[in-house]
Amino acid sequence: MLEHYFAILKREKLSNNLISKRVAVEVGNLSSLPQEKLWQLHKEGMEIYRKFQRKRAYPESSQVSLFDLKLELAHRILENCHFCERRCGANRKGGELGVCGVGSTSFYSTEFLHMGEEPELIPSHTIFFSGCTFKCCYCQNWDIAIHPKAGRRVNPHYLAGVITLSHLQGSRNVNFVGGNPDPHLWTILQIIKDVSINIPMIWNSNMYTSREALELLDGIIDLYLGDFRYGNDQCAEKYSQVKNYFSLVSRNFKIAYEQADVILRHLVLPGHLECCTKPIMEWVSQNIPKVYFNLMFQYYPCYRASLYPEINRRLTFEEREKALEMAKKYNIGIR
Numbered sequence: 001m002l003e004h005y006f007a008i009l010k011r012e013k014l015s016n017n018l019i020s021k022r023v024a025v026e027v028g029n030l031s032s033l034p035q036e037k038l039w040q041l042h043k044e045g046m047e048i049y050r051k052f053q054r055k056r057a058y059p060e061s062s063q064v065s066l067f068d069l070k071l072e073l074a075h076r077i078l079e080n081c082h083f084c085e086r087r088c089g090a091n092r093k094g095g096e097l098g099v100c101g102v103g104s105t106s107f108y109s110t111e112f113l114h115m116g117e118e119p120e121l122i123p124s125h126t127i128f129f130s131g132c133t134f135k136c137c138y139c140q141n142w143d144i145a146i147h148p149k150a151g152r153r154v155n156p157h158y159l160a161g162v163i164t165l166s167h168l169q170g171s172r173n174v175n176f177v178g179g180n181p182d183p184h185l186w187t188i189l190q191i192i193k194d195v196s197i198n199i200p201m202i203w204n205s206n207m208y209t210s211r212e213a214l215e216l217l218d219g220i221i222d223l224y225l226g227d228f229r230y231g232n233d234q235c236a237e238k239y240s241q242v243k244n245y246f247s248l249v250s251r252n253f254k255i256a257y258e259q260a261d262v263i264l265r266h267l268v269l270p271g272h273l274e275c276c277t278k279p280i281m282e283w284v285s286q287n288i289p290k291v292y293f294n295l296m297f298q299y300y301p302c303y304r305a306s307l308y309p310e311i312n313r314r315l316t317f318e319e320r321e322k323a324l325e326m327a328k329k330y331n332i333g334i335r
């Protein structure tokens with residue numbers, strides 16, 4: 001479990017982004033090429049990347065790299081935004097805003113060495129980006145999730161320096177979170193571009209990420225720290241205002257599981273054991289049975305949860321017990 005992650009920590013492997021930076025793309029000027037051509041080059045580049053990753057034999061640096069190509073594609077997506085499955089199509093480069101409200105410039109509220117993540121991850125250098133693609137009525141980070149301009153404007157070069165410094169101070173990874181990191185993909189790639197140390201990169205997301213964004217993250221991210229919140233679309237629409245939740249998020253967990261290490265977080269909601277916890281465990285047992293499953297009981301009602309009386313409370317002892325029994329029944333190796 002988390003083999004790739006620990007191999008990087010032990011200096012036995014390079015983090016994925018460092019390999020992508022070394023895979024050459026045979027092309028002159030990326031910005032002059034049509035998007036279809038860029039995706040074609042990306043496909044070819046990823047095949048070479050996978051060979052290097054398998055063999056653990058890495059090339060030297062290149063003029064134009066697979067990483068540069070990913071950066072260019074992410075920049076193009078900003079013109080017709082589909083970083084997440086809301087697929088607003090907003091021209092963020094041209095000043096339009098989509099549902100998340102994040103523009104072409106990203107803001108972050110804070111960054112620090114987080115000691116409250118899973119034991120394997122701490123100290124985790126966590127960077128909290130402002131704005132979110134969900135509208136969860138019980139959001140615990142609502143102050144930054146609903147204010148896309150909360151905090152400081154991102155200076156990628158500066159943050160890359162802070163990442164390096166934090167590593168010297170003991171960070172084991174870089175943890176991109178929010179809000180949600182998905183709308184910030186282009187900015188985050190710019191930050192990673194300037195990071196040259198061998199450190200695992202973590203995508204800490206609600207997993208409503210678009211397929212295209214996941215393709216760009218392939219070869220960049222070493223570990224997905226993903227929320228699987230709802231076992232059906234109705235609950236997702238009611239509490240987070242998103243559509244087609246279950247099929248999209250389960251699809252994304254399968255993709256993430258193929259690409260990198262995964263920690264799946266399930267926050268148990270009061271009164272939602274049968275409709276949410278159970279279908280998620282059932283799906284996991286059938287599709288990604290060996291995943292690191294973090295069953296979380298720390299829900300507390302905040303933000304607008306009082307508007308929904310059924311979730312305006314903490315979990316009962318019986319609900320915790322029942323969730324643990326379910327995990328046993330579905331053979332989920334919870335952490």
Ligand code: SF4
Binds near residue numbers: 082087
């Ligand atoms: S990241 Fe924001 S603008 Fe882009 S598709 Fe998602 S909600 Fe819309």
